Amino acid sequence: GAVVSQHPSRVICKSGTSVKIECRSLDFQATTMFWYRQFPKKSLMLMATSNEGSKATYEQGVEKDKFLINHASLTLSTLTVTSAHPEDSSFYICSASRGQVGTDTQYFGPGTRLTVL
């Protein structure tokens, strides 16, 4: 199998606080993990790509100081939304890839719904 978990599944926080979301690959080593956000009735938008042990690569328009990504091991990546504001409220989804040559399937976590009051 290829199971990816996320924690927490849902979080509500006050404006100005920081929120950390964890993404774990449970039964495989993920050379690359990805973070997406999705607004209602919209498709997934890639925020950043992270490889274990190196700095994340952020997509254009994504503030790296606001969305801190750490990929400390081959099974864990974290996304920290710093000084969250209501406009950061969204569905955040991570995915993980084995990174095998010729097959770059991404397996998605169940997502984290963030609501900033």
Add this chain to the structure above:
Amino acid sequence: QKEVEQNSGPLSVPEGAIASLNCTYSDRGSQSFFWYRQYSGKSPELIMSIYSNGDKEDGRFTAQLNKASQYVSLLIRDSQPSDSATYLCAVTGSARQLTFGSGTQLTVLP
């Protein structure tokens, strides 16, 4: 032009019918093609992956790829109400990033 385009739908088919979902992409260097299913409020679930021209069948699902036409499709045979969801076409381009289409909402009517 969007990198990955899908008909947004909604697409409605009766139970037992064949549902046909289409997707076109702009990057000729694209290598890998995926169909994901997303239920409301949930994250995407991989349905099919396809890498070479032709058809690939898995149960009731058939993915078709035509790289010359930059076209990929998904057929769902014997559609069931549980197939009602948004179907996302995703393509890995020459930059090796996964780009999603906007999704097609499918409703299978009992």
